[in-house]
Amino acid sequence: MKKFAVFSGFLGSGKTTTMMALTKYYTENHAKAAMISNDLGHGVSLVDNKLAQLSGCNATEITDDCICYVNEQLAGVLNSYYADGCELVVSDIPGFGVGALEHVYHGLTEKFPGQFELAPFTVLVEPKTIDLLKDGQSGDLRYLYDTQLTEADLIVLNKCDLIGEDEKNAKLAWLNETYPLAQTVAISAVTGYGLEDLALALRDGTASMRKPDIGYGGEEFLFAMSKMSELYVQYMATVCCDDFDGNAYLMDIAERVKNEIKETGNEIPHLKLLAWEPEGDYGKVDLLGTDRSIEVTHRFERPCVSIAVLLNTSAACPAEKLEEIVTKTVKEISADYQLEITIHKKEALAMG
Numbered sequence: 001m002k003k004f005a006v007f008s009g010f011l012g013s014g015k016t017t018t019m020m021a022l023t024k025y026y027t028e029n030h031a032k033a034a035m036i037s038n039d040l041g042h043g044v045s046l047v048d049n050k051l052a053q054l055s056g057c058n059a060t061e062i063t064d065d066c067i068c069y070v071n072e073q074l075a076g077v078l079n080s081y082y083a084d085g086c087e088l089v090v091s092d093i094p095g096f097g098v099g100a101l102e103h104v105y106h107g108l109t110e111k112f113p114g115q116f117e118l119a120p121f122t123v124l125v126e127p128k129t130i131d132l133l134k135d136g137q138s139g140d141l142r143y144l145y146d147t148q149l150t151e152a153d154l155i156v157l158n159k160c161d162l163i164g165e166d167e168k169n170a171k172l173a174w175l176n177e178t179y180p181l182a183q184t185v186a187i188s189a190v191t192g193y194g195l196e197d198l199a200l201a202l203r204d205g206t207a208s209m210r211k212p213d214i215g216y217g218g219e220e221f222l223f224a225m226s227k228m229s230e231l232y233v234q235y236m237a238t239v240c241c242d243d244f245d246g247n248a249y250l251m252d253i254a255e256r257v258k259n260e261i262k263e264t265g266n267e268i269p270h271l272k273l274l275a276w277e278p279e280g281d282y283g284k285v286d287l288l289g290t291d292r293s294i295e296v297t298h299r300f301e302r303p304c305v306s307i308a309v310l311l312n313t314s315a316a317c318p319a320e321k322l323e324e325i326v327t328k329t330v331k332e333i334s335a336d337y338q339l340e341i342t343i344h345k346k347e348a349l350a351m352g
């Protein structure tokens with residue numbers, strides 16, 4: 001079997017965490033699996049890919065462009081994974097994944113007929129997003145949330161560890177009623193709950209290849225996209241003292257960025273900060289919006305003397321403003337911790 005699935009879903013819904021958990025689970029319980037992280041920065045290293053590699057996953061990245069527009073490059077990566085014995089490969093998609101069904105699934109099928117077996121087009125959603133959609137409070141983002149789910153063959157309700165059984169069932173029932181063409185599974189990428197259901201849905205299911213009318217490129221889509229920007233920063237930091245607390249350092253950066261973005265009235269759906277030292281110890285911090293608390297997703301176990309840092313973020317904020325806030329924050333907090341930093345890559349992209 002040479003199965004491939006795209007994992008779409010809103011920023012922070014847990015695509016990367018799920019792909020990491022699934023590829024490990026699938027490899028241990030079914031057959032060899034691998035993952036691809038895809039994003040738009042030019043010549044950058046992605047937090048998601050570095051994280052997957054640090055945690056021992058079979059992972060690679062495609063940068064510079066969306067897999068929507070580089071079908072040949074994607075096919076090359078898939079073929080090398082299959083040649084290596086993989087039977088399932090999953091990839092995420094930059095931005096919001098809207099239009100991926102057409103550009104990736106139909107693109108691959110037209111250019112490479114019969115070569116790849118496409119698993120259900122998979123869309124992740126977290127409980128909080130369903131609340132927003134149900135209450136009609138999703139504002140400008142409603143179009144994106146709804147369109148993603150409309151395209152899905154398989155909807156994955158992730159982060160079920162955060163809700164009880166009754167709430168999970170109510171949310172699944174709402175999804176089944178609202179998006180009747182999609183199959184649903186409930187999982188927690190963090191606890192591993194539901195991973196067997198997800199594995200079987202991908203192994204046994206096939207893509208419907210249906211083309212729902214999503215108004216791609218229309219006014220609502222362009223309006224939602226026009227607000228978004230992305231920022232990629234890579235730097236090295238040398239530590240001068242022997243009690244440097246990498247976890248506190250990453251938390252402080254995320255906290256200050258959150259407060260500064262909040263002050264401007266903008267929103268930051270996902271900020272990822274990953275730092276590692278030469279021995280492989282690493283810390284990861286995630287911010288999922290100005291109204292949420294910061295999560296330490298992985299902790300440094302020991303004090304460290306030099307670290308490499310990757311920061312990737314998507315924000316509903318003008319690109320220059322985002323870059324200004326993040327750069328200033330990194331410099332100030334690094335100075336507070338007496339770190340000497342060398343920024344060797346920085347790119348801000350406006351999505352609109």
Ligand SMILES: Nc1nc2c(ncn2[C@@H]2O[C@H](COP(=O)(O)OP(=O)(O)OP(=O)(O)O)[C@@H](O)[C@H]2O)c(=O)[nH]1
Nearest residue numbers: 011012013014015016017159188189190270286297
């Ligand atoms: N409680 C809980 N948290 C989760 C789960 N899955 C992911 N998360 C957390 O949600 C945050 C975002 O997860 P990611 O996997 O980075 O989300 P993503 O969809 O890849 O985000 P983008 O790459 O920005 O699109 C991280 O802090 C994760 O630890 C889950 O099942 N339960």
Ligand SMILES: [Mg+2]
Nearest residue numbers: 015016048092
């Ligand atoms: Mg991700």
